[in-house]
Amino acid sequence: MQPDDPLVSAEWLLKNFAAPDVRVLDATYFAPFTNPPETGRHAWTRGHIPGATYFDIDDVADTGTDLPHMLPDAVKFSSRIRKLGVGDGNRIVVYDQNRFFAAARVWWMLRVMGHDDVKVLDGGLNAWVTEGGELEDLPPVVSERHFTPRVRSDLVMTTANLEKMVGSPHMTIVDSRPDGRFFGREPEPRPGLRSGHIPGSVNLPGSALVTEDGHMKPHDKLAELFTNPMAPTVTTCGSGVTAAITALALARLGNWDVAVYDGSWTEWAADPSRPVATAAE
Known part of the structure; x- marks a missing residue:
């Protein structure tokens, strides 16, 4: 290893x-x-x-x-x-x-x-x-x-803590869902959830990190997908599964301290009081 x-x-x-x-x-x-x-x-x-x-x-x-x-x-x-x-x-x-x-x-x-x-x-x-x-x-x-x-609680992002970080220039939020759901063009697969994204987050579908034969892309190809892979980062997706693929990719690039938003979009969008963005920012 x-x-x-x-x-x-x-x-x-x-x-x-x-x-x-x-x-x-x-x-x-x-x-x-x-x-x-x-x-x-x-x-x-x-x-x-x-x-x-x-x-x-x-x-x-x-x-x-x-x-x-x-x-x-x-x-x-x-x-x-x-x-x-x-x-x-x-x-x-x-x-x-x-x-x-x-x-x-x-x-x-x-x-x-x-x-x-x-x-x-x-x-x-x-x-x-x-x-x-x-x-x-x-x-x-x-x-x-x-x-x-x-x-290691630092590797787990909660909704309460994420709400405080929205809009912060010191934290990158990467959403691993397909872009149609991220931008609100396609419905969420779970009934009753709005589509869209957490304000200030960026979209990088988990599928973009994997080759056609199911391997993780090599270091140089992964590096091209992230603006600053070493920045403090939270990953999110639909329910905290695909977000972990993004955390895995960032670890391959040397950032081992990425936090995964465990509840992800299923938790965020369930509360109608939380802000949801649909346009590119």
Whole structure:
């Protein structure tokens, strides 16, 4: 693993996945509003990297809110992650089957909980298969481990704090949704939400960060997409999933302290009193 890159190659994982301290998590997730033919767990059951356990972002979540897959508290996170066989001292590799869609969020969640030795598999499951990796369809035998959470609240943006930062020249807000939703030309997929964006935010769709074959774009291509990648930054999207891909890309460029707005547009637009912009600024 390269210490300055949040991603790891399928070639590296193929050589190291059986190491006793390596743990692999499958974070495949399909948003319900896309009417997927199967769930992420079903996809994992059908075939996964040997030894990989399934991390469900809707299960490892704060279920006391109606907002989707919100970050749980440290106690619940620790309980869930230990049951997946992940604990202190593990090198963790997270992947998914759909272009970083939830692997990046699980990477962010683990870092929020203080576990820095975590990487995302560049290219996901497809890269693993292309490299010659085998798949299995049986659940692995898991031994529960001890996980010590050390919460980094600086990586989590709340609505209350974001409201204070809107309009500040000292904070960049990057919205990872498609531009049609950002500019209010297309409806939100979640019923009842206005489209548009947080005033002062800039649009960079998460899809722009990924190549056609599902790899993260290289350093030089990513750098072209950001005006100042090292600036203090908050990322947002529809529900805090794609925003984590942007945080992952910025970490690849050297900015490891990006905060993800956990509730994202689902939380912001739910309150009619909050300002919503639709025009380019």
